[in-house]
Structures are given as C-alpha cells and as structure tokens.
Amino acid sequence: MAKDKKRTAKPSKRSAPARRLAAQQMYRCEATVAAGLEDIAQDELRRRLGPDARLQALARDQVEPGVVRFDYTSDLRLLLQLQTVIAVFLVRQFAVPRPRALLGDEHFRALLQQIATACDLLPGATYQTLYLGAAGSDTAVMARLKQELSSHTGLAVAPDEGDLLIRVRRTADGTGWETLVRLSPRPLATRPWRVCNMEGALNATVARAMALLTQPKPNDCFLNLACGSGTLLIERLACGPARRAIGCDTGIEALACAQTNLIASGYGGLGELHAWDARALPLPAQSVDALCADLPFGNLVGSHAENLELYPALLAEAARVACPDALFVLITHEVRLMEALLNQSAEWVTVEVRRVTLGGLHPRIFVLRRH
Template sequence: MAKRPIYPAGHPQRIEVITTEGLEPVVRDEMRRFGREARLEREGPAGVIPMDYVGEWKALLTLRSAQSVYVVRNFAVPRPKALLGDEHFRAMVALIERVRRMHPPGAFSSLFLSAAGADSAVLTRLKAELCRATGLSLGTEDGDLLLRLRRAQSGEGWELLVRLAPRPLATRPWRVCNREGALNGAVAHAMARLSLPDPTDRFLNIGCGSGSLLIERLLIGPTRRAIGCDIDPAALRCSKANVEAAGLSERCQLELWDACQLPLHNASMDAIVADLPFGHLVGSHRENLELYPALLDEAARVARPGAHFVLLSHEVRLMERLLAQRNTWNLHSLVRINLGGLHPRIFVLERS
C-alpha cells in the first residue's frame, strides 16, 4: 500500500514561529489546529519553533501565544554580495511582496534589515536596493517590514527571514492603555490556556491591571462568568479602556476589590489567574511577604475543588515555601520563562 503524503497538495515553505522562551509547549499545542498543513520539528533553538508549512500564510497571523512568525528563504550563495545578483534579488523582492499582499495597502512604510555586519558596504547597498525596489523607506532602528539575514542553519548558503506582520503578533490592537509592567499579550494568552478554559468557567483575574489576562481568556471563548478585580482605581480605568477596545464589555465585570478580601462565596470560582508583583517594577519583596500568603489563602477559599490557579511571579523561593506550608494547593506544573532578561515562573496550581 502506498504511503500517504505528509502534506496535502502544495509546496512546503520553511517557517519559524518565535515564542517566549519556556512557552514553546503551549505554542505547539495551539498550533495543533493547523493539522497536516504544518510539520513541526520536534526540537528547535530556545524560543523558536521551526516547521515546514503548506497552508495559507495569513492563517499563521492568528496565533495568539506566539511572539512573531517569519517565512524563511534559503539562498545557496557563498556571500551576501551574491544576493545583489539579478536572480536572487528578484526572489527576495518577490518574497517581500508576497508578505505585503497579505495586508492592506500602506501597512508597511519602512524596512529594517537585522544582520551581522549590517553597516558593511555590501549590506548597506542591499538595503538601499531593497528600499528602491519596494518603495519603502529605510528604518533606522526598526521597521514595519522586518528582515533578518543569517548564515544557513544547516548546510551552506544564507537565509533571509521576513516577518509576516508589520508588528509582533504579541502587540495587541486592543491595548489602548498600557501600564508599567503590563503583561505581554502572548504570555497572557498562554497563561489563560494553562487554566484549561471551559465555557462553564467562573473565571477570576486577581489584580487585573491593564486587563491582559482577562481579555485573552475571553478571546479564547465564552465563560459562565468573568471578573477582573484590582485595588487600584487607575488600573481599573485602564482595564476598562482595553476591555472596551476589545469589544468585550458585555462579557465581563470589573470590580474595585482587595484580592485578599474578596466579596465572593466559598468555592465559587473555577479558574483564577494573576500576574503577581515581582518587587521589580511593582511592589517590593517586603510587601510580598505579607501579600502572597494572604492572596494564596483567599484564592483557596473562593476556588472550588479541582480549580486551577495560574499565577506568574519572580518570587520563586517565597512561593515554594508558602506552597509547602499549605495543603490547599497542589503544584500541577511550573514553567520558567524569559521576560526581557528576567526569569519568572508560571505556577499552575490545582485546588485540593
């Protein structure tokens, strides 16, 4: 019997999905919906999921737990100078134009090339020629059209990577209000997925801040009830602005509540999430010594047996000590992530 083809009809394209380091399994889980159109490599560099893909490129822009997506084109040339040759240069421009056609006119206005030796004479000329051919201006630090040039990861030659969107996927259109230390949209989505969302959930976002976790959970699907609470009126105003921008005002409630004294019944919540203060941009370690135990106990009171509590914190030793002192929460999993050089943990807890 003949073997079934790996892909449906179509030529596979090399794609790299960029993730927050540590969240690769969550992104891979989200990518299962692409089915046989995507063949993911079992392993890749930290924060990168390489794959061969035969589906519509635009579908990749719907990934919510990924940071960015790049299409990769290999050029069998010994040096970047050869990319200025007619055949290779036209192939580069064609790839760029295919990406641009995925978006409305005017979505891209500037071009930026990231590469070792980007200021060399050869790459300076390459950038100038690409700008001339595409009609885009040259970005000085960043650009809507982000290109990366590197030596081929396997074999010989050079690889051009073109980001499929003018901005990182983690940049959310609903974020009209931002707060210092606000959670990255892709990380918030990953945390919402780790709460094992269900349409019957009574969902609580403690210390909702700018509303990232609440919004990303609601964008996954319906809930029976969704609440975001914060003790800071300014934070609630920010959450309200973002919730309205996301078109979700009718699906949730925002409350001025103390997370350590919640006006909720015992065992009334099915899923709880929180981005706890690290003591870096928000709060302090001394304050956390009082806040964390009180918050864990109050969350345990309002959580039903089996409920998940997904929280992010850099206070790893404090959290481990507090969990060891309690029999109300079981540690389901612990995920170490990289947030701009900080390495907080996502604690996935389950109510005993």
Template structure:
C-alpha cells in the first residue's frame, strides 16, 4: 500500500529512543474520510503514517507509539490492531508460530484494559462455522480463557483475505468507540456520535462560542461540542419535554450538566436577542422516524428565519438532514444572508443524509 501525505519531523538524536510500531486500521462512516484523517494527523502528528486502501469506510495506518492513545479517537467507529500472515489458507494459523503471534496480539489488546474487561470473544470471518475456523476458535478459547460466543463479544477478532495471504484485526476496545459511554438515554432517531463530532469540529470551535443547538433532542451535538472545547455559553432547546429530560441525563453522564441551559422553546420563536449567537447547530427531523415531510415544510423555513435573526455576522451553522431538496430550496432563499461553505454526504444506517456548513454574511435582514 502506498503512503499518504503525513507530517514528519526529524527526531532529536540525543533524546530519540526506539519505539514500537503497530499496523492499525479504523472503521469510519463513509463521507467522514477527511475528518478522520485530520483527527489522526492532528492528534498524533509524526507518530502516524497513513496508507491508502480500496476498502470504503476504512483507513489503515502505522502507529509508532502507545496503542492506548487510540482509545480516545472521536471520529471513528472502531480501531483495530492488524497482523498480516503470509499464508495461503486460515488452517496455517493453527501452526505453532502463527498461532503464538495471534495470541500475543490478543493479549496485547487485553493488557490495555483492566483485568476482567474481556470475558468473551467473537470471530467475525467468512466460514466461521467451518471445521478449520471452529478449531481455531476452540484453541483461542483454550489459550486465553475467553468464552467463545456466537454474537458480539467483548473481544472482536476479524479474519479476512489480504493481498499476500490473510490478516487478523483485533478491536482495541470492548465496544465500538462510536458507542459513547455518556449515552445513557437513547432517544429515537438520535444522531450518530461520530457524525455529531464531525459537524461540531467543522464549526471551528472556540472557547468564546455562544452555541445554540436547535431541536436538540437527546443532546448528542451538545455533548460532542463540549468534548472539543469549552464554550462561553451553550443552550439546547426543544419543544418536546421528554427529549429535554433525555438530553439532561446524557449531559449529566458526560459531566456537562451544569454547562448547558436546556430550554423548552419553539425553534421558530426563540427568546434571544438579534445577533446574539455565533454557533448554531441542528439535527433536523428527517420526516421518517421523527416528524413528517408536511411538518418539515413548516418547520424548516421557521428555523432558518429564526437562525438568521439570532446569528451574529460570521456566525457558523451546522445542519444535518435527509430532506435534502427541502433544505436546499429554503437555503437558496437565504443566500443573501448565509454562505454555504461545505456539504458532507454521510452514509449511516442505510441512509445518506447531508451535513451543511454555513457562515452568516454581514448583511442583516
């Protein structure tokens, strides 16, 4: 695989010490490639060497450093430790040398977490019920003490073909990183956390931001924004009191209960002063699980009008919806007030919503 551009520095020879390198890979939602790559390079700089891939929704790389540092990535679904085996068939993995290598990598991942974190494992592989792979699972269980399960286990082991043989991928965490621990209240239609992270990252967070999350639902955008940077003030508003209760629970679990004002407001009639907000965001109803197209035809224009009123000059706004035609029609009527800077098409849960990033123009209504 050919190397992508990555930042490189010449180490100080007097203090440089040998460091271990690991082949890794992340899964991410299609459409977030640039966001994921930016997070890796920003966080790890010269420790990361990115490589190209033909597999959609993945990004392989070499890490020179500590594996546990990857456990705090916010834009990815999961991170894996990858090991290449130059063997023609999976049967060869049962050979002494290859099997020892596999077990060594499993134990390396287990040591990243407190004892008892991993109790089960699951082999994700084509033909996992074949005689050879059944025996491989038996041997892994015998050597590790992990119980083999037929569904998602604590330790996920994947086996797939590679260019020169086969490779194993061991997930570095007992659950996907996209499954946030703070989500104690899972509201219907809640936004995927990695998408929320990407949306708020692209608003260029600053500690002086006054953030308003319109139709905040269970608070996903608010939590992901506060994970990035402190704010001067943050407000989440929704007409549904059940959603606000859910948001309060999630914010409390994330440690942000006292940093956000949650208000039962109509997004089309905000009790805020003109030009008082510099960041707005919303996970708009798609008109499927939540709301309807008819309701959205009424909601979207009111939300856009009110956002335009309360936004300061140069304010940033991030919106996501599957009602692409409707939103773009409405945005076009506000082109004198908002500049559309970027659109991301994201593939998530069998749908392809679009994220819109707009900046308020200086001209007032």
C-alpha cells in the first residue's frame, strides 16, 4: 500500500545531507510507556534509532505521563523491536473542528493511507479486525467512521479488543483532531516468549527497564529473587550475556511456568531456575553482582502480614550474597514498609526511587546499592 506522505521536500539551497533529510519520509510517532519510565524509553529510542528519531523533550511534570513523542525518518519496522515501550503509534493531525470531518474524502483517504502504512509493516493476514479507541466511540459519527474504515480495509469491526487499534482524539492544542494507528496487532509488551502466564506477572517492558537499571555487564552473576514466571530473568538475558543468570522461587508452579517461558525465549541454556527460599539462599557471601525482584505486594500474591516478615529477611539475605557495590532493583507496592526498612538499613543505600503506574496501581521501583 502507498506510503503516508506527511511532508514533501522543497527544492532549496540546503546542504546535501539536509536535502536528503528533507526528502525522507517523516513520521510523527507516539510511544506509550509505563508512566515513570519515560526517560528509560527515550534512552532506548536514542540507542536503537540514533538520529533517525527526533525526540520531543519530556516536560518535568508531564501533562500526559506515559507518553513519548518523536519524529522518525527511517524504517518503521525498527520500531517494532522496542522493548521498554508498551506500544508505538503513527500519528496524523487534521485541522478539522469535529471528527465528522474525517469522513470527508480528502481526510478519509489520508486516514486510509495512515492505516496502510501501519498494516504494510507486517504480513498480509496479520490484521483481521479493527477497533476504535476514542472518547465517545459509541456516538453516531464514530460508529460511521468504524463502518467506513471496515468496508474500505476489509477488516471486521471488533466489539472490544481487535488487531488494528485506531485512536481518535483532539490535538493537544485543541485546534484540530488527530488519529493514531498502532503499529502492531498486540502491544509490544506482549512478548512472544510468554507462553505461560501467571497471575501477578510483571509487565515485560517494566521488567526490561528494571533489568537495564542494574547496568548489566557480561561478567555479571545476576539473581532474580522470587522470579515467578521468569519475566525479570528473561528480560535480563535479553539485555545481553551474563556469567550466570539465576531465578529462584518457592512456588513449584511458578518455577515450571518460568521454565516454559525461558525455553520459549531461546535463553533456556543460559538461565538457571531453583526452588530456593529468598530468605536462605545456598549461595556464598558476596557472590552476586546484580539483583532484581518483583516482590509479593499483597493484592494478588502474598499478604501484608507475610511481607512484614518476608521483606526484612529477604533484604538481609540479598545483602549477604551481594558483592560490594552490587545493584538491587526491586518493585513493590509496599512503599512504607520498604522505606522504613531501608531507612534502618546499614547495608543498602537507596540510589533512586521511581513511582510507576501499572494497572491503576502506583508501585515504586527502588534502586539500591550494596554498601
């Protein structure tokens, strides 16, 4: 299908590289991210896409947390490889007062072209259904838009979640409307390796950000305490090699789930899984370089009463096995308990605390360094 042409090159007296850039397709993009991790997503965009991505600065108090905007001038397929973003959208703005105008011939053709640009990135049969995400998506105009899009694309309208997600919303300055088309049929956070899902499993993009916060190095002995279905362990291995990568959990079902996922990830031969209690690890003192944990925090796994006993014991045992300067990156919703324990800790220094938004909750990621 035809490419989405947003800006065209004008003949000018610009230098050759500037002319090349001007002649390139410029895509306006928006990535959704777990709120609180925007800077980590921006780092990944810079690392993977280099100068082809022009990032918009993050405001200090982002009006819209969890959003990273950028202009992009290269192969859109590269955006499907991003690991710390939940989804990437192609954005198109229309200087129209009402969404009804999107049904007009010129704008509707532009919207179809935007959709074609997204659909053409993946094999033909990938998209079967479409759905519209918009405030007032059940209004007559939105219903008509859905039907028109369906009949022109051949995609069936999905009542709820579908393959092709199209969002329609007012532009931030309120002067027009914009359409956002997701570049993948599922969020990028849905990893192909997750063949065994466990209640309470960590969002993989958050796990990737946490693994990156351990500053991974090839010679690391990495330990994922209370590993559950293996999300942090697998995302750490996906960051690069480690001397050892260990996951441990007391739940036999969780370990079986982690094993299945580890094999599906292709890192089966690189990760170890053990039925160890995180409060009493059969590891020598000062033998671990980096640690991660998604601790039980009371809603789905464990209880507050159990955490009162588990957290101090786990922090003490982690401190015993950690090498000097080792980083321990953990996530929990038990913020007061964790802060109280860390205030008293002679072993762990708090480097950073991040408030993230996940499924309507606001857990914190604590980055700790061993004294």
